[in-house]
Amino acid sequence: MQRVTLKDKTFVPYITSDKILASVKVMAQKINADLSDDMPLFLVVLNGSFMFAADLLKEVTIPCEICFIKLASYHGTSSTGTVTEMIGLTEEIKGRTVVVVEDIVDTGITLEKLVTLLTKKEVKQIKVASFLLKPEAYTKTLKIDYVGMEIPNEFVVGYGLDYDGLGRNMKDIFVLDKK
Numbered sequence: 001m002q003r004v005t006l007k008d009k010t011f012v013p014y015i016t017s018d019k020i021l022a023s024v025k026v027m028a029q030k031i032n033a034d035l036s037d038d039m040p041l042f043l044v045v046l047n048g049s050f051m052f053a054a055d056l057l058k059e060v061t062i063p064c065e066i067c068f069i070k071l072a073s074y075h076g077t078s079s080t081g082t083v084t085e086m087i088g089l090t091e092e093i094k095g096r097t098v099v100v101v102e103d104i105v106d107t108g109i110t111l112e113k114l115v116t117l118l119t120k121k122e123v124k125q126i127k128v129a130s131f132l133l134k135p136e137a138y139t140k141t142l143k144i145d146y147v148g149m150e151i152p153n154e155f156v157v158g159y160g161l162d163y164d165g166l167g168r169n170m171k172d173i174f175v176l177d178k179k
């Protein structure tokens with residue numbers, strides 16, 4: 001694998017597509033075993049998760065539904081400051097098992113906001129599947145049920161993840177070259 005330059009930054013090869021797919025398969029097998037009786041609704045958080053979600057859900061063989069959402073933040077008029085909103089959820093989720101599909105969990109702030117929104121909708125249970133997790137950066141206590149790989153606190157691109165809009169289409173994962 002070659003290093004890649006995206007705008008002003010250079011990235012070096014980090015996780016190959018083969019390793020990614022092997023790990024995604026293991027995640028799917030665990031989900032298949034755990035949730036076979038739940039008819040889960042997979043909630044794919046765009047944009048970054050599109051590639052992971054496609055690979056994961058090809059390996060999920062239990063009955064399920066899939067929905068794609070986006071999170072939008074805006075400054076509300078209330079004193080709470082930034083308000084996070086979920087866009088694109090059309091399914092009724094009350095009483096259901098929801099599996100949040102994330103590309104990466106860093107501090108966990110985004111995930112916690114989403115889980116708060118889902119809890120208000122009285123779901124039966126929330127499971128979280130994130131392909132990448134940065135344990136050193138994670139500040140929350142919420143359990144991530146399915147993790148593909150743990151990585152150090154470094155900036156990565158590829159496999160859906162971007163740098164300033166670029167790099168999402170790369171099938172391997174690259175890490176920022178600090179040199």
Ligand code: 5GP
Nearest residue numbers: 104105106107108109110154155156161162
């Ligand atoms: P958190 O709220 O957990 O700190 O951050 C979550 C979001 O930050 C992810 O969904 C992703 O969009 C972005 N992010 C965090 N770490 C990385 C990274 O290493 N590379 C890229 N491309 N995005 C990241």
